[in-house]
Amino acid sequence: MDPAARWDGKRVVFEVRHDGSDVSCAVSPDALRALTSRRCFKPKEVLDCFAAARPQVEAIARGKLRARTAPPVALLTVWSEDVEDYRAASGDDQRAAPGDVP
Structure with a gap:
């Protein structure tokens, strides 16, 4: 799995390993x-924010993949609502501090 992530102009695109395959997310x-306390608006800021929150983002993506009955036919996207669902399920209602690496 390539750990690289990239900004596509609207979102951060990355891959996660799930059931032996790389899945585009x-x-x-x-x-x-929603996951961090960081202000991230410029592409570099967004990528830095992603790097800090990647473990949680990947956990959310894997949870969405486990909940599906069929493999995704397109990019699996993690939305802010998914973060809320993740926090509710995990009992985590805290945001990562700006310098924290989760």
Whole structure:
């Protein structure tokens, strides 16, 4: 799996390993802001925010993949609503501090 992530102009695109395959995923900037205390609007800021929150983002993406009965036919996207669902399920209602690496 290539750990590289890239900004496509609207979201961060990345891959996660799931059931032996790499799955293309994306995360919205709003979801990243919901996961962290960071202000991230410029592409570099968004990518830095993603790097800090990547473990949680990947956990959310894997949870969405496990909940599906069929493999995704397109990019699996993590939205801010998914962050809320993740926090509710995990009992985590805290945001990562700006310098924290989760």
